[in-house]
Amino acid sequence: xxxxxxxxxxxxxxxxxxxxQVADFVTAELTALTDEGAPVTExxxxxxxxxxxxxxxxxxxxxxxxxxxxxxxxxxELADHPSAVERARRxxxxxxxxxxxxxxxxxxxxxxxxxxxLAQRVTG
Numbered sequence: 256x257x258x259x260x261x262x263x264x265x266x267x268x269x270x271x272x273x274x275x276q277v278a279d280f281v282t283a284e285l286t287a288l289t290d291e292g293a294p295v296t297e298x299x300x301x302x303x304x305x306x307x308x309x310x311x312x313x314x315x316x317x318x319x320x321x322x323x324x325x326x327x328x329x330x331x332e333l334a335d336h337p338s339a340v341e342r343a344r345r346x347x348x349x350x351x352x353x354x355x356x357x358x359x360x361x362x363x364x365x366x367x368x369x370x371x372x373l374a375q376r377v378t379g
Contacts, residue, residue: 260304261282263297264282277315285304288373293374294377300369300373303373307346329365339367340367347362
């Protein structure tokens with residue numbers, strides 16, 4: 256993870272926009288991706304980072320997360336990226352186990368889309 260992405264997480268944490276445990280959880284997930292060779296930078300993972308932190312925070316705060324109307328379209332696009340879908344499901348499972356935040360299917364699909372794009376940057 257590059258310094259700019261770490262700064263993004265720090266700003267979310269220090270501003271109180273996300274709970275410390277959410278920032279820690281997302282940092283751990285990004286570190287795991289980095290350790291596996293993914294190019295986790297502000298440019299490649301900034302939106303993923305912000306989106307996941309805010310979604311988990313909303314869930315922990317008891318706020319609803321809207322289902323996306325394009326879920327079927329997104330799922331069809333993800334058919335070509337089964338490893339991204341599987342990783343998104345594992346992240347969602349860890350989020351529920353560690354934080355008590357159950358991501359809905361639309362959020363898991365959105366996360367999988369981010370992970371698929373990140374994976375494409377690795378494979379070129």
